[in-house]
Amino acid sequence: MSMFSDIEHVLVTEEEISDRIAVLAEQMNALYSDDDPPILVCILKGAFMFLADLTRKLTFRHELDFMEISSYGTGTTSSGVVRILLDLASSIEGRHVVIVEDIVDTGHTLDYILRNFAARNPASVRVATLLNKPSRREIDVPVHFVGFEIPNEFVMGYGLDYSEQYRNVPYIGVLKPEVYQESAED
Ligand code: IMP
Numbered sequence: 001m002s003m004f005s006d007i008e009h010v011l012v013t014e015e016e017i018s019d020r021i022a023v024l025a026e027q028m029n030a031l032y033s034d035d036d037p038p039i040l041v042c043i044l045k046g047a048f049m050f051l052a053d054l055t056r057k058l059t060f061r062h063e064l065d066f067m068e069i070s071s072y073g074t075g076t077t078s079s080g081v082v083r084i085l086l087d088l089a090s091s092i093e094g095r096h097v098v099i100v101e102d103i104v105d106t107g108h109t110l111d112y113i114l115r116n117f118a119a120r121n122p123a124s125v126r127v128a129t130l131l132n133k134p135s136r137r138e139i140d141v142p143v144h145f146v147g148f149e150i151p152n153e154f155v156m157g158y159g160l161d162y163s164e165q166y167r168n169v170p171y172i173g174v175l176k177p178e179v180y181q182e183s184a185e186d
Contacts, residue, residue: 003166006179011155012148012172017130018053024128024145025057028098036123037061038096041088043113044068045167046102049159050130050147054100062098065090071109082112092122098145102160103131107139114141131155131172148172154180 032038040062042051055064068086097117104110110127117125128145135152150172156162157169163183166175 004169006166006175007157007169007173008176010171010173011150011153012131012158014171017147017158017171020147021050021053022057024147025054027145028128029059031126032058032060032062032096032098034061036096037063038098039063039065039090039092040098040100041092042066042100043102043109044086046159046161047100047130049167050102051100054128063090067113069109069113082109084116092117092120094121094123097122097125099125099127101127101129103133103155104129104141104143105133105136107137107141110141110143111139130158131160 037060040055042048042064044066065088066086067088070083070085099113101110114125126144127142129143130147132143132146132149133152134149153174155172155174156166157171157173159167161167162175
């Protein structure tokens, strides 16, 4: 069976994603300049596709760096316990930073990253997230560039996974309930 048969419905289409990224890129193009190039920090793994599409739409000079974060906990909820699996290669001291996230859910992951970055004395930190689930928030975190506000549903695709699968699906979708039930029974 194709993995696409696991998908119950499409929440955000490919076209909606690319149109919205063009708008976010315009907002960023108006804020940043070549005089003081920012570093875009992609939070792995979920934000890799968003970063790849976003960076191509930016007209100012910028650097890219990557950080991999794991939230302990399996399945569809994060526990709030966060760990760095891969740290930045570059120093962000005195630099403008844009954190590029896939989704802000409870806010615990982003809160951890923001506190961690603040200790490194950057010039500024802004946050771009493709998806935002405000109804799930447990900690107040600032988000400056938001792709889509979505309801309280677990989503996958366009970089986001369920059990490390479906990241390659080119749109944002919701899985059939039996997919979660099957893996809970494993
Ligand atoms: P938070 O710490 O609860 O805000 O969760 C942040 C991380 O959990 C995201 O960066 C995702 O990796 C993951 N996550 C949260 N909600 C979803 C979802 O609906 N689908 C896939 N991953 C999610």
